[in-house]
Amino acid sequence: MENTDKHVVWHHAGIKRAHREVLNGHRSAILWFTGLSGSGKSTLAHAVEERLHQLGCRTFVLDGDNVRQGLCTDLGFSDHDRRENIRRISEVAKLMLEAGVITLTAFISPFQMERLQARQLVAENDFIEIYCNCELAVCERRDTKGLYRKARLGEIKWFTGISSPYEVPQHPDLVVETGRDSLADCVDTVMQFLVLRGVIELPRVRERADEY
Numbered sequence: 401m402e403n404t405d406k407h408v409v410w411h412h413a414g415i416k417r418a419h420r421e422v423l424n425g426h427r428s429a430i431l432w433f434t435g436l437s438g439s440g441k442s443t444l445a446h447a448v449e450e451r452l453h454q455l456g457c458r459t460f461v462l463d464g465d466n467v468r469q470g471l472c473t474d475l476g477f478s479d480h481d482r483r484e485n486i487r488r489i490s491e492v493a494k495l496m497l498e499a500g501v502i503t504l505t506a507f508i509s510p511f512q513m514e515r516l517q518a519r520q521l522v523a524e525n526d527f528i529e530i531y532c533n534c535e536l537a538v539c540e541r542r543d544t545k546g547l548y549r550k551a552r553l554g555e556i557k558w559f560t561g562i563s564s565p566y567e568v569p570q571h572p573d574l575v576v577e578t579g580r581d582s583l584a585d586c587v588d589t590v591m592q593f594l595v596l597r598g599v600i601e602l603p604r605v606r607e608r609a610d611e612y
């Protein structure tokens with residue numbers, strides 16, 4: 401969404417993303433984790449962040465539960481509110497990308513359209529959509545927050561997977577089997593993919609891995 405007020409002009413900073421990346425010693429990127437509630441987005445995003453941090457990378461996790469207590473406190477779970485939630489997160493993620501940070505987002509982000517819009521805000525190579533594949537039955541069995549039980553009892557309306565849709569990504573950059581594989585295996589899968597995409601470099605991984 402562009403600001404149409406002609407008095408609002410873009411300020412071009414002297415210090416650009418590329419300068420920050422040189423200082424950081426790594427590229428920035430957006431790792432967009434998507435999946436059902438309980439699929440493992442948060443757990444995996446934080447575990448990947450820990451690994452990246454150990455490697456000396458600048459990182460930040462934007463997490464659904466936390467962001468909804470601040471920036472998006474005015475939003476609920478209607479389709480409209482979820483779309484606005486994801487729009488705001490996408491803009492924040494874009495700013496953090498400019499700040500040179502490897503940004504990990506952990507939102508259900510149930511709609512294909514908003515995920516595509518998030519991707520299109522930045523360059524193709526900067527956005528990595530990671531689908532946390534976990535069957536509804538497994539998420540429901542985990543029921544880490546007791547929300548599925550409440551949703552089944554009708555105490556929560558518009559609950560994703562129960563009474564609100566989740567559109568499975570058709571062309572994610574990466575699928576992690578969070579319903580089947582161990583957390584450690586999923587972290588390895590993501591880290592290997594980051595090397596493949598040139599976000600982190602193998603020598604850096606090898607060098608730092610010896611220290612931990």
Ligand SMILES: Nc1ncnc2c1ncn2[C@@H]1O[C@H](COP(=O)(O)OS(=O)(=O)O)[C@@H](OP(=O)(O)O)[C@H]1O
Pocket residue numbers: 436437438442464465468477481482483485486506507508509510545547556557558559560564
């Ligand atoms: N109705 C409904 N549907 C789904 N989830 C619900 C709902 N109400 C509350 N919660 C809790 O909010 C977390 C999801 O927030 P998100 O911002 O990720 O959702 S969305 O992307 O805007 O769809 C989600 O967190 P996760 O379990 O981490 O996904 C839930 O804890």
Ligand SMILES: Nc1ncnc2c1ncn2[C@@H]1O[C@H](COP(=O)(O)OP(=O)(O)O)[C@@H](O)[C@H]1O
Pocket residue numbers: 435436437438439440441442443444506542544577578579580581582583584586
């Ligand atoms: N491979 C895995 N990846 C991530 N979480 C996993 C995995 N296997 C089991 N889990 C468990 O599944 C639950 C996922 O919860 P959470 O990370 O809060 O999911 P979400 O953020 O998608 O709601 C946690 O209890 C976690 O320990």
